[in-house]
Amino acid sequence: MDQPAFNHGLQMAFLELQALNKRYNNVVAVEDFNLSIERGEFVSLLGPSGCGKTTTLQMIAGFTQPTSGAIMLNGRDLGAVPARKRGLGIVFQTYALFPHMTVEQNVGFGLEMRKIPADERRRRVADALDLVHLTHLGDRFPRNMSGGQRQRVALARALVIEPELLLLDEPLSNLDAKLREEMQLELRRIQQEAGVTTLLVTHDQSEAMALSDRVAVMQGGRLIQEDSPFDVYEKPATSFISTFLGKTNSLAATLERDKAGTTIVIDGTRLSGPDTALAAGPVEVSLRPERIELTDAEKATISGNVIERVFLGDQWLFRVETPIGKLLVMQRNLGRREANVGERLHLSWEPEAMRLLPRGEG
């Protein structure tokens, strides 16, 4: 094992991806990718399929060689270290359990490779199974387990080797919706109990937001925003992010400035705008459906007729035809009757609810 390089040790983050590039022939998979992760942090790499997030994970794991760039883990350059000596815990999308081994043998495999004596191995396997709440299933085979249980075995197997870094590749995408939500909470609990630095790769924005301390959004092989889940959601850097993370109303608008403040003009309708650093001219307005409130006619920012109505249990979703376009409106279910299709709704929102983005990006 290499010693940590002392000249770097102080300033460097725990995991640093430095100017990573990966090209397949002439196809760019990952381009000039930089990311730092602190010890114990949970970071998500979020993006649509084909954005290069899996390639990035494969490069960290050592299954793919970067075309250029460096991967530094705890001050040590992983470039020349083969995958099997990186000592990372990896949970694969398909769980990749060894089907011919029992749960205990699966979890103990990494310890066996490290030549840990049998009695210590048993103890550590038991601890790991304890951590994922599978104590009683050690002698089962994976084929006799549910998806959620397999997921836990995969986690235990990755964590038992006490990895410096845990890599999760779309770990929840094979679970049904209810189980996925449960496992999200479990995953967060397990990660914090184990205190392991974690990088999650996912295309599911709710997963990324629920789990991580920080979200790194990728598009077309590039990192386009890196922030806390709240800031990525509330202050998307591009209109791609605003539409990729959650629902939003994306409206083409013109920004006008005068002494009193800013004005947003959409299809001839003038609305008072938020404070912004953007210059006057064409902009894009991103307005989240949950920031639009139902109000009375006299307080309304704008009014329109309901053209679509969906009841989701905890909330209502309306599509409203307004002078500035069709708006998606989300309203918490208050247990009362809500406007039906064809009825008129009066909408209002704070000027600050409108997020302005330069037009034509993303």
Add this chain to the structure above:
Amino acid sequence: MNRNGIFALCFNALFALFMVGPLLIVIGVSFTPTGYLEFPPSAISFRWFKAILDNPDFIDAAWISLELGLASATLSTVLAVPAALAIGRERFRGRDALQGLFLSPLTVPTVVLGVAFLRFLSLFDINGTFFGLVLCHAVIVTPFVLRLVLASVTGVDRSIEMAATSLGASHWTVFRRVTLPLILPGVVGGWVLAFITSFDELTVTVFIVNPSTTTLPVRLFSHITQTTDPLIASISTMVILLTVLLMLAVNKLYGLDRLLIGGEAR
């Protein structure tokens, strides 16, 4: 439970009869007390089974066939497993050509193969030797092993091997502890198929045996060109019995449907 129509049932029954019928007749004939082929037998007698013991050359030939089957099936399995791993998952120049080469014994007429092997073995002066037979049979049975192993290789989730690697396993350990157990149904199935193919191979073998390496099929063939006594039937019955026992053993140990239909490795 039975959702098959009457037509399908009849068809399946006829098909099964067509497959099994000849075997049943051979078994029936072998119990005849007469000196000629007779069906149904007029009485039950073990005369022709006792006669096997009086013909040690048949027993010798059976041993040679057995050893030949074991050796050639094993040799071709050892060759076909790495070949299947390379062909099944790597992309390299000449991959299709390599696969074509390994499978070509299936497409070349066996008579042509026999003549070619005869010339080839004579060139190295190993014609008629057991070693030469093993080499030729290994060539003939490799396509069967390769096909079955390839099928199971392509069914293996690569991330399982990646998981083993990430946990610290070397290439060899990954193969031994993970890959091989996962493709074992294909390997065992291929081996059994290869053994059976080698055991009853006649057309090619006729060209390349000498009196000291005569295999059972060749011995039977030369016997019936001279006489047609029920000894052929009783020997065949013994072979059928051994095959059934082998299949039962494989089924008990492994599951025949998993082997022949190639069910999931889990």
